[in-house]
Amino acid sequence: MPKRAALPPGLIVRTGKLVWNTMWHTMMSQMAPRSKSGDYVRPESSFRSREIFPKAGRYRLIVGMSCPWAHRTLVTRALKGLEDAIALTIVYPSTDEGRWLFDAPADLPFADCRSLPDFYSSASPGYKGRATVPVLWDSVANTIVNNESAEIIELLNSEFEELATGPDLYSDSLKQDIDALNQKIYATVNNGVYKCGFAQTQAAYDQAVTELFATLDELDEILVTNRYLCGNALTLADVRLFTTLIRFDVAYHGIFKCNRRRISDYPQLSGYLADIYQLPGIAQTCDINAVKRDYFGNLFPLNPGGIVPIGPGWDSLKQPHERAAIARSKPAQSKPAQSKPA
Ligand SMILES: N[C@@H](CCC(=O)N[C@@H](CS)C(=O)NCC(=O)O)C(=O)O
Numbered sequence: 001m002p003k004r005a006a007l008p009p010g011l012i013v014r015t016g017k018l019v020w021n022t023m024w025h026t027m028m029s030q031m032a033p034r035s036k037s038g039d040y041v042r043p044e045s046s047f048r049s050r051e052i053f054p055k056a057g058r059y060r061l062i063v064g065m066s067c068p069w070a071h072r073t074l075v076t077r078a079l080k081g082l083e084d085a086i087a088l089t090i091v092y093p094s095t096d097e098g099r100w101l102f103d104a105p106a107d108l109p110f111a112d113c114r115s116l117p118d119f120y121s122s123a124s125p126g127y128k129g130r131a132t133v134p135v136l137w138d139s140v141a142n143t144i145v146n147n148e149s150a151e152i153i154e155l156l157n158s159e160f161e162e163l164a165t166g167p168d169l170y171s172d173s174l175k176q177d178i179d180a181l182n183q184k185i186y187a188t189v190n191n192g193v194y195k196c197g198f199a200q201t202q203a204a205y206d207q208a209v210t211e212l213f214a215t216l217d218e219l220d221e222i223l224v225t226n227r228y229l230c231g232n233a234l235t236l237a238d239v240r241l242f243t244t245l246i247r248f249d250v251a252y253h254g255i256f257k258c259n260r261r262r263i264s265d266y267p268q269l270s271g272y273l274a275d276i277y278q279l280p281g282i283a284q285t286c287d288i289n290a291v292k293r294d295y296f297g298n299l300f301p302l303n304p305g306g307i308v309p310i311g312p313g314w315d316s317l318k319q320p321h322e323r324a325a326i327a328r329s330k331p332a333q334s335k336p337a338q339s340k341p342a
Helices: 009-031 066-078 116-123 149-158 175-190 193-196 200-227 236-255 267-277 288-298 323-329
Strands: 059-066 087-093 100-102 135-138 143-146
Touching: 009 143, 066 149, 066 236, 087 135, 100 116, 116 135, 116 143, 143 149, 149 236, 175 193, 175 200, 175 236, 193 200, 193 236, 200 267, 236 267, 236 288
Parallel strands: 059 087
Antiparallel strands: 059 135, 087 100, 135 143
């Protein structure tokens, strides 16, 4: 048989790059809208009501277990002791449709909804935005109350007082400190990890990764003297940081290239993470298999082979930590970070 002439390697590489880059940028802009300079820009949430009629069984949270924004609401629900008062529906990502799917929609009003986008359109006909988790659903008014995690956790903290057993996580005396920290942590850490992972230019990645680790370094410093970010009491600022930190070594370090250091390399942040993980009810809100499966298995443009890496696990979070000693030995100090624009 005559041998067929091999294609020149240069041609294969150039064609492969052209096809892949075109596909990659198209898929990335679907998954992660970006600015002209290639920075990831998270879309605004659409449902922003703050009207709550606190009654056990009236409200339901819809969450995906891998999502750090939804996880904030689960952690707050647990810290406030609202598990029995506020129901839960878990959705799962479809592997090839880029949307959340219901496993058993029967406990929701639109029983024929298979996916979260269907649910959003049934709840709000004509809705054109993204169908994101978390969702706070009002089963009496049959409406989506709010789909912005930052606001849902404030509502869970303050509007369910008659039903809640947990402490105030956003007290008036700490509000200013909490807000200042939140602003910086949102821009550079919570959303910062996504800015690293979804960057479409080297410059956008370089900036995001530099800001991310600058903030982590600063937070580690604060935690030398403070058990929690604002002192000895846990607040919503900790809730918001926790759900990013717990995914960091397992997912963001690899898939989002946040790899200057791991959280387990930070002397304070590592113990702080274990401290919060070990608080009553919190470990039950954490699902490492969902985190690995969804980040590595479902963000196709970032991991086309879908291979899920073996490590690391969360065993270190179950080990004893010394954080309580900080509260005993030192007066609480609040050191709000200087806020910078995103
Ligand atoms: N601003 C929202 C963001 C929530 C968000 O981006 N959730 C992601 C999962 S981690 C989602 O549901 N994405 C589906 C989509 O964008 O279509 C919040 O904090 O509540």
